Amino acid sequence: MKILHTSDWHLGRTLEGRSRIPEQRCFVDELCSIVDDNGVNLILIAGDIFDSYNPPAEAEELFYDAMERLAGNGQRAVVVIAGNHDSPDRLHAANPIAQKHGIYLYGYPGEEITGGGLVNGGPGWAEIKVPGCREHAIIVVLPYPSEQRLNEILSNSLEDKDMQPAYSDRVRLAFGEGEVHFRDDTVNLAVSHLFVLGGRGSESEREIQLGGAYVVEPSALPANAHYVALGHLHRPQKVGGSSVPCRYSGSPLCYSFSEADRQKEVVIIDIVPGSPAEVGSISLASGxxxxxxxxSCYQDAYSWCQSEENRHLWVEIEIESVEPLAASQVVDLRKLHSGVISIRVLLPGVNIQEHSNVQRLSQLSAEEKFRMFAARETGSAPEQELVDMFLELLDGGDAIAASDT
Known part of the structure; x- marks a missing residue:
């Protein structure tokens, strides 16, 4: 049986207000080609299909189009779980139609789905007759298991040192309840949306837990699975400390500049019952x-933005300058290159990130500090009207503080 593992599509996500839907469409096209070219029988999508509980219509349309194409009119089985960004109810609601195409949508931990190509199943697990395969797949399914979605209070303490072991134990129990159904003659899999201890994140993930309470020990993962497919972390990576092959497939696109130059991928797994899984990956070119x-100067930035070969990039720009840029210069750069996300001016002696000239900064007036801050953040000198408004607000705050004392 050949399985493809992907996750964290975040359909509908933007980059500083810029739509990524065109790139996400390209990813779906590429994914469908990979599935066809590699003879994939089963697809696991490990959560965060959408970027929000109420995704835009074009994101939902893209998702359902992708499901129909991936299932190939019943040629392949597709299993999808909800991540922390997804609405469990919204995802699950399409099951009556989806199951007719061999697509199974799980919203909540412990959910049970019947019908379609399912041979057997129960809360949190399913045995699927996978098209084109003699073997069945038994899949332990654990959508994002927050306390709210589990409908349980896992610890009476609010301390991380108490909550984290309780949460890890509850996840272990959930996997264990499904794992008992694994057999020697089946392909045994688990899919979940979790933060496993030791995983490496990036700035593009939004917190899945407060503090360390929702961190899971690797030992909580099922020990008898051929493969464990995880979602949440956007960096493709193996999970250390797991007794079986376990991976985050990562997001298909770079969703923050912290991921710049990072290669994206999907995971391909070949499994024969009774033998270890063969795990590999296929690099993605979309996005x-x-x-x-x-x-080092404005003219260099201008020339770079002007070059046709750079137009396909999203870019954040820093420009070293002895004075703030004029508003017209910022406008010109953005007109030249539609992918410019931010422009920041690095003024000598006031670049806080370089921690230089702190004493000089402390000697500046509030107005001077504000002008430098605004120039650094926006790339141009602030209008006098904005400076006056800042000073007025500052004076008002000082007056309130004085009255309170």
Whole structure:
């Protein structure tokens, strides 16, 4: 049986207000080609299909189009679980139609689905007759298991040191309840949306837990699975400390500049019952690359933006300058390159990130500090009207503080 593992599509996500839907469409096209070219029998999508509980219509349309194409009119089985960004009810609601195509949508931990190509199943697990395969797949399914979605209070203490072991034990129990159904003659899998201890994140993930309470020990993962497919972390990676092959497939696109130059992928797994899984990956080519660039002067940035070969990039720009840029210069850069996300000016002696000239900064007036801050963040000198408004607000705050004392 050949299985493809992907996750964290985040359909509908934007980059500083810029739509990624065109890139996400390209990813779906690429994914469908990979599935066809590699003879995939079963697809596991490990959560965060959408970027929000109420995704835009074009994101939902893209998802359902992808499901129909991936299932191939019953040629392949597709199992999808909800991540922390997904609405469990919204995802699950399409099951009556989806199951007719061999697509199984799980919203909540412990959910049970019947019908379609399912041979057997119960809360949190299913045995599927996979098209084109003699063997069945038994899949332990654990959508994002927050306390709210589990409908349980896992610890009476609010301390991380108490909550984290309780949460890890509850996840262990959930996997264990499904794992008992694994057999020697089946392909045995688990799919979940979790943060496993030791995983490496990036700035593009939004917190799945407060503190460390929702961190899971690797030992909580099922020990008898051929493969464990995880979602949440956007960096493709193996999970250390697991007794079986376990991976995060990562997101298909770079969703923050912290992921610039990072290769994205999907995971391909070949499994024969009674033998270890063969795990590999296929690199993805979809999506506009993200770059963070620093230029020594405005003219260099202008020339770079003007070049046709750079137009396919999303870019954040830093420009070293002895004075703030004029508003017209910022406008010109954005007109030249539609992928410019941010422009930041690095003024000598006031770049806080370089921790230089702190004493000089402390000697500046509030107005001077504000002008430098605004120039650094926006790339141009602030209008006098904005400065006056800031000073007015500052004076008002000082007056309130004085009255309170």
């Amino acid at each position: 506009r690359p993200l770059r963070s660039l620093r230029f």
